[in-house]
Amino acid sequence: MTIDLQQLKTEGLLAIKAAKDKLELANLEIKLLGRKNGELTNILKSLKDLAAEVKKEIGPLANEVKIILESAVAARHRELSASAWENAAAGERLDITEPALPHLDPGHLHPITQVGRDLEDFFAKLGFMVLDGPELESDYYNFSALNFAADHPARDIMDTFYIKGHDPAAPAGAGWLMRTHTSPMQVRALQKYGAPLAAIVPGKCFRNESTDARHEHTLYQIEGFMYDTDITFAHLKGILEAVAKHLYGPEVKMRFSPKFYPFVEPGVRGEVTCFLCKGRGCRVCKNSGWLEIFGAGMTHPNVLKAGGVDPAKYQGFAFGLGLSRLVMLKYGIEDVRLLESGNIKFLEQF
Numbered sequence: 578m579t580i581d582l583q584q585l586k587t588e589g590l591l592a593i594k595a596a597k598d599k600l601e602l603a604n605l606e607i608k609l610l611g612r613k614n615g616e617l618t619n620i621l622k623s624l625k626d627l628a629a630e631v632k633k634e635i636g637p638l639a640n641e642v643k644i645i646l647e648s649a650v651a652a653r654h655r656e657l658s659a660s661a662w663e664n665a666a667a668g669e670r671l672d673i674t675e676p677a678l679p680h681l682d683p684g685h686l687h688p689i690t691q692v693g694r695d696l697e698d699f700f701a702k703l704g705f706m707v708l709d710g711p712e713l714e715s716d717y718y719n720f721s722a723l724n725f726a727a728d729h730p731a732r733d734i735m736d737t738f739y740i741k742g743h744d745p746a747a748p749a750g751a752g753w754l755m756r757t758h759t760s761p762m763q764v765r766a767l768q769k770y771g772a773p774l775a776a777i778v779p780g781k782c783f784r785n786e787s788t789d790a791r792h793e794h795t796l797y798q799i800e801g802f803m804y805d806t807d808i809t810f811a812h813l814k815g816i817l818e819a820v821a822k823h824l825y826g827p828e829v830k831m832r833f834s835p836k837f838y839p840f841v842e843p844g845v846r847g848e849v850t851c852f853l854c855k856g857r858g859c860r861v862c863k864n865s866g867w868l869e870i871f872g873a874g875m876t877h878p879n880v881l882k883a884g885g886v887d888p889a890k891y892q893g894f895a896f897g898l899g900l901s902r903l904v905m906l907k908y909g910i911e912d913v914r915l916l917e918s919g920n921i922k923f924l925e926q927f
C-alpha cells in the first residue's frame with residue numbers, strides 16, 4: 578500500500594509536469610484525483626478494509642500525496658496559463674498611445690419621424706385614428722378606386738414603380754405598384770370602418786422621378802380624412818388652419834387655390850405664408866411669399882361608393898400633407914435627397 582502510494586506520487590508528478598496543455602492536465606487530474614474513479618481515491622476507499630494500525634500509518638501518507646498532487650496540478654495550470662498568454666502576446670504589440678474606441682452614441686429619431694409623431698399626437702387629440710397602409714399597393718386602390726379613369730393623364734403625373742410581371746395593358750386595377758400617395762387608404766379605411774370616420778395615415782410613398790434637389794423617389798405624406806353626415810368645406814379649412822398654426826405659429830396665414838385631383842371635388846392646393854420671410858418673399862419660397870404644403874378637397878362621391886358608403890347620406894373631406902416637405906421647411910433643408918441618404922453628419926443635426 579505504501580509502495581502504491583509512493584509510485585502514484587512519483588509517476589503522477591512526472592505526468593503532471595509533462596502535461597502539454599490544459600486539456601491534458603484536466604484529464605490527468607481526473608485520472609489521478611477524480612472523486613469517482615481517481616487512482617488516489619480508489620486507494621483511499623480501500624483503507625476502510627484495513628486494520629486500525631495500518632490505517633493510522635497509511636491515512637496521513639495518502640493525504641499528503643493528495644495535497645502534493647493537487648498543488649502540482651495547480652502549479653502546472655499556472656505555468657500553462659502564463660505561456661498561453663505569452664504566446665498570444667508574442668504576436669501583438671501593445672500601443673498605449675492608441676486612441677480609445679469612440680463613445681457609442683445611442684442615436685435619435687429621424688427628423689421625419691419626429692415631425693410625423695408630433696402630428697400624430699396633434700391629430701389624435703382632435704379625435705382622429707392613426708392608421709397604417711400597405712406600401713405595395715394595387716393599381717385598383719392607388720388609382721381606379723380613387724376615380725382615376727384608366728387612361729387619365731393624372732396617372733402620368735404620378736408615375737411609379739410597377740411590380741415585375743405587371744402588364745401595363747392589363748385592365749385597370751389588375752396590377753401591383755409602389756403606392757404613389759397615401760390616398761388609397763381613404764377607400765381601404767371606408768371599407769373597413771364605414772362612416773362616420775376620422776383618421777390620418779402617415780407613410781412612405783414612391784414616384785418614378787429623375788431625382789434632384791426637389792424630387793426624390795421616396796417621400797412621406799400624411800393623409801387625413803373625415804366623413805360624416807354634415808361635413809362641409811368649413812371643417813376642412815378649420816382643421817388645416819389648426820395644423821398650420823400648430824406647425825408654424827399663430828401668425829401664419831393660409832390660402833387655397835383650385836387644383837385638380839380626381840378623388841375630390843372641389844380640389845385645392847393649400848399654401849401657408851413662408852415661415853422664413855413671413856410672406857415678403859425670399860429664396861425658400863422663390864419670392865412668392867407662399868409655400869405649398871398640402872392637397873385637399875371634398876371627397877368625390879365615386880370614392881365614397883368605392884368605400885361602400887352612400888354618398889347621398891355621407892360626405893367628407895380628405896387632405897394629403899407633404900411630410901417630407903414640412904420637414905424641409907421646418908429645418909431649412911434645401912436638398913430633399915438628404916432625407917433618405919443615411920448620412921450621419923446630416924442626421925446628427927436634428
Ligand code: PHE
Pocket residue numbers: 757758759760838841844871872873874895896897
Ligand atoms: N394624394 C394627393 C397627392 O399625393 C394629395 C391629396 C390628398 C389631394 C387628399 C387631395 C386629397 O398629391
